[in-house]
Amino acid sequence: MRIVIAEDLLLLREGLVRLLTDTGHTVVAAVDNADSLVAAVTEQRPDLSIVDVRLPPGFRDEGLRAALRLRAADPDTRVLIVSQYVERAYAAELLADGHGGVGYLLKDRVTALDDFLDAVERVAAGGTVMDPEVVRQLFTRNSRNHGIDGLTPREREVLALMAEGLSNSAICARLVLAPVSVEKHITNILAKLDLPPATTAHRRVRAVLAYLNAPL
Amino acid sequence: MTKATARALVYLVSGVVASAAGFAFSLAALVGVGLLAVTQLGGPAFLGAARVSRTLAGIERRRAGWVLGATIPAPYLPGTAGTIRQRVTAVGTQPATWRDLAWLVLLIPLGLAGGCAALVVTAVDLGAIVAPAWAWAVPNPRAPFPMKPLMTTPSGRIVLTVLGLLLVPVVAWLLRTLAVLQARLARALLAPGTHRRLVEQAAHLAATRQRVVDAQAAELRRIERDLHDGAQARIVAAGMTLALAARKLRTGGGTGGGAEADVALARRQLDEALAELRRLVRGIHPPILTDRGLHAALAALAGDSPLTVEVRADTADRYPAAIESAAYFVVAEGLANAGKHADATTCTIDISRTVDTLRIRLADNGRGGADPGGSGLDGLRRRVEALDGVLTLTSPVGGPTILDAEFPCAS
Numbered sequence: 278m279r280i281v282i283a284e285d286l287l288l289l290r291e292g293l294v295r296l297l298t299d300t301g302h303t304v305v306a307a308v309d310n311a312d313s314l315v316a317a318v319t320e321q322r323p324d325l326s327i328v329d330v331r332l333p334p335g336f337r338d339e340g341l342r343a344a345l346r347l348r349a350a351d352p353d354t355r356v357l358i359v360s361q362y363v364e365r366a367y368a369a370e371l372l373a374d375g376h377g378g379v380g381y382l383l384k385d386r387v388t389a390l391d392d393f394l395d396a397v398e399r400v401a402a403g404g405t406v407m408d409p410e411v412v413r414q415l416f417t418r419n420s421r422n423h424g425i426d427g428l429t430p431r432e433r434e435v436l437a438l439m440a441e442g443l444s445n446s447a448i449c450a451r452l453v454l455a456p457v458s459v460e461k462h463i464t465n466i467l468a469k470l471d472l473p474p475a476t477t478a479h480r481r482v483r484a485v486l487a488y489l490n491a492p493l
Numbered sequence: 494m495t496k497a498t499a500r501a502l503v504y505l506v507s508g509v510v511a512s513a514a515g516f517a518f519s520l521a522a523l524v525g526v527g528l529l530a531v532t533q534l535g536g537p538a539f540l541g542a543a544r545v546s547r548t549l550a551g552i553e554r555r556r557a558g559w560v561l562g563a564t565i566p567a568p569y570l571p572g573t574a575g576t577i578r579q580r581v582t583a584v585g586t587q588p589a590t591w592r593d594l595a596w597l598v599l600l601i602p603l604g605l606a607g608g609c610a611a612l613v614v615t616a617v618d619l620g621a622i623v624a625p626a627w628a629w630a631v632p633n634p635r636a637p638f639p640m641k642p643l644m645t646t647p648s649g650r651i652v653l654t655v656l657g658l659l660l661v662p663v664v665a666w667l668l669r670t671l672a673v674l675q676a677r678l679a680r681a682l683l684a685p686g687t688h689r690r691l692v693e694q695a696a697h698l699a700a701t702r703q704r705v706v707d708a709q710a711a712e713l714r715r716i717e718r719d720l721h722d723g724a725q726a727r728i729v730a731a732g733m734t735l736a737l738a739a740r741k742l743r744t745g746g747g748t749g750g751g752a753e754a755d756v757a758l759a760r761r762q763l764d765e766a767l768a769e770l771r772r773l774v775r776g777i778h779p780p781i782l783t784d785r786g787l788h789a790a791l792a793a794l795a796g797d798s799p800l801t802v803e804v805r806a807d808t809a810d811r812y813p814a815a816i817e818s819a820a821y822f823v824v825a826e827g828l829a830n831a832g833k834h835a836d837a838t839t840c841t842i843d844i845s846r847t848v849d850t851l852r853i854r855l856a857d858n859g860r861g862g863a864d865p866g867g868s869g870l871d872g873l874r875r876r877v878e879a880l881d882g883v884l885t886l887t888s889p890v891g892g893p894t895i896l897d898a899e900f901p902c903a904s
Contacts, residue, residue, distance in 0.1 A: 388732030
């Protein structure tokens, strides 16, 4: 897979390059600021860009904004945002355009190598990946509201994994359940949350996030 | 001593000229400004007169400072731009303008008297000392008793000289005293008054405190970034290396002899360190506040709160960093209290901004009874007051609790 990396800290940039190269990917460009990222993606057309939220010169959210610009110009641009912290607002902005192929992960997740590589593959394939921390924040916030209280513990587990962007089969594997029961759980969840059933993984995440981000 | 006396003499004598100038100016200014006051030219005439009086006062300050051996600072507030009327008001409301004038008027009798006295005393004493040289030229047989023998006999003239010499220290003392008294009076009127000094002191203190507060806010942001780009990044990098090592151990056929478990443990420890660092960073200065400003940070806070929180804000303005940070922590603490102690279920946050004030109001539906002296609130109050802001808490038993914070915030 051809990957562009935008990360301003040399240590992490080199680490990511090594990690991806060691696992059989090709890093076609590793840049340290948002402008170079836009240039590199436009020129290289990579399968995926891994972008830090904070980039020079302002060290605010330049990386995120550049990623959103790239996706606005070409919705098929696949972007995996990595950050030292998670902000629900950023997750919502990433998901807002309704296309798959985005992810938002804490930088620490990189150390769970297999999960990280799995996330890379899923985003590149057009899926959606949300950090469990984002999902946890959303659940804490709304634990008192809406229909979540009406879910069984198992259904909640399934919903959390849906929100992280896992497919049905991945959920089956993670929870050691039969595909049929996962599907049943999901149908129940969508019914209880009053959401129309949806088929693709990233549309489910959108549904979950849209629901969780709805004004109180 | 001789130098000081000479200075005193020059000061007193030049005072005559100065008093004449003062007299001429006061009269001209009175008549000129008085007559022009009814016309359009009143304002400019006043400003012109003020400029001349400042120049004269400046000369007086130098003269008096020369005698007192210390420079007298000018008391004027910096000039303001604007219309003639505004400038007239600005100059006219300064006490210094009228103190200058008072001195110039007072100088007319003082300067004249002091100068004449100095001239007469000095001339008489000098005359007595050099009496042998000239007293023979003005024989006056009808002079009254003490003068006749003194002026007409050679021995008398010598006595006169001796008397004159004996009087020199007295004359010198007199001159110096006169000069110093006059100069001190000049200083009392021409140097900056208590009012002006207090105004300056207050401005100075406000400016230095502002710098301290700004520096502190910048420092907090720096610490937040350092933790991000330094400590956290290093831990992540170490984690990556460990992850690769673990992978190699795994693919190498499991000959690591338990190393795999150690690597996994090390990685878990790193993850915990990272989570702890993130918590720490949020407590110091939330990253979203740096990235997106107060409104976004408050929206995030509202989202994290178990309460139903409504944020009402009309702008996406950025405020000075110190204010954003203080306002954020006021809301954070207020929300935490509302949830923890007041059993509230909903909370409204209002942010409004007038020309020079940022106002934040937190109102919950809890049972009230909050202690305004509690450590959390006290800390907040100090933080708000350091920015010249005001924190007010109304929390009657039974509720609701309303927390108000106001910050001066010039745009």
